[in-house]
Amino acid sequence: MLASQLMTPALELKKSLNQPITALALSEADAKALAALGADHAVFLQSAGKWVDGFAEAIFTQVSKAAASIVLIGGTLRGKTIAAYVAAKMNAGMTTDAMTLKVANGKLQATRVLYAGLAMCEEDVVLPAVATIRPRTFLAPPAAAIPGTVETVAVETDARVTLGAVSPNGDTGVDITTAGKLIAVGRGFRKKEDLKLAEDLAAVLKAELACSRGVAEDEHWLPIARYVGISGQTVKPDLYLAVGLSGQVQHMVGCRESKVIVAVNTDERAPIFEAADYGVVGDLYEVLPLLTAALRK
């Protein structure tokens, strides 16, 4: 649960502010889990309404009730929507997708990405402040010595929006974020069937496949769950092998904390090479089979 990960920065901020942590959840189980991780007070917001975004007003009411100095919300698309709504109602500033957070000089000091990954900056927000945090920025903390209290509150959700059909992506069982090794494929591959070259290499390396935005969203050769980039997954594997992928900032921001980055590309001036520890200038159609064979030995 993403909110579990948010408990880690929350516990740090609690030390600085010396204020209790209130956790808001949309299920009783989640509320109990957050109390067990150190939330002083966990609240289960209970409603007949099913649209998650429809809880924004109710969440604002709870935030006001708790007189929160800092509000942390998971940086999913829904989370960011709700966070910005709550920030506006609070007349507060908000930092989107904070990578680090601390309190300094009475402000929330966060670091974040700018210009699609080209730059980083520090962003100071006066209190009270809202911050969203992307999945896997933090790990969940260990269980607290004394769990907090749990309360159930009945709330109304936004009746103005009608929720229609919900179509889940379908659990492909793929989670590239836990893979130790990834082979990322780009549009240097000419057709879907050619991805087999990468699959063969992945089998030998015991790696998972990942891909660029174009391969997932434009070509639909691989599911979205495998797409690495600013609007996709962020990964930190031991090995990130980018094949036929140019390496633009929007992609690299999703994999730049990989331990070792390797690139295979025909274009010596592709930006991926500046971001790589090891680079092979060559045709993937030639290099991949040779590499697969060499690694089998």
Place this chain on the structure above:
Amino acid sequence: MPKCLVCYKWTLDEQDIKIKPEDLSLDASRAKGKISDFDRNAIEEAALLVEKNGGAVDALTYGTATVKQSLKDALSRGPAKVYWIADASAESADAAVTANVLAAAIRKIGPYDLILCGEGSSDMFNQQTAARLAALLGIPCLTFLQKLSGEGAVVSATRKLEDGTEEVSVTGPVVVSVLSEINKPRIPTMKQVLGASKKPNEEIKIADLGLKPEDLVPKATRSTVKGFVMQRKNVMFKESSAADNVAKLKAGLASEGLI
């Protein structure tokens, strides 16, 4: 058909921004202005709705004096009129200030049934404007749309979220934010570019928006902007024989303990 307003931002093209190697600061001196990428999708979506259902769409933008460079571009993409606010406050405006200004402008020039935004600006990508506007205007918001339609008073949309899609609809005024995949923005034709100069634009002065001074003070301020530069080994294998390159790569992977 809904009366539409599309909000857009005039940004610096991040592709033109360079990182100065000596101190990693950003050099934007060569950066040209552009209508933020996702806002172009919002303008296009509004234009498509109007072409389908009739009516007209207005555009609204808030920026520094440079915002005047955007007017013809915006008008060539479909809107019938563009409202613009050029003010020094935009230089340091955060999402809170931006939303305060836009909401105040909308209260002045509206009401609108459908307000469109891009999912985020291509420079800061705060992704806050649409939801903030909805909160300030007291109307619902539907964000991250891959599909949008307006039939009479009902706005229906498909949101694309991490775990799948959901269909949502609203009767009555609404703010939406659109994804880049919702459409492919047109490249304005010569006729549309020439037609743009005949369309009206109207300046709105900040002083006429009835804002309190604190509404223009940013709550979030940026500092220490540094280019992100990867420190990588940059070992290149460029032999003419692919087999040689592969052998060297294999040795490199072994030295890293990866195989």
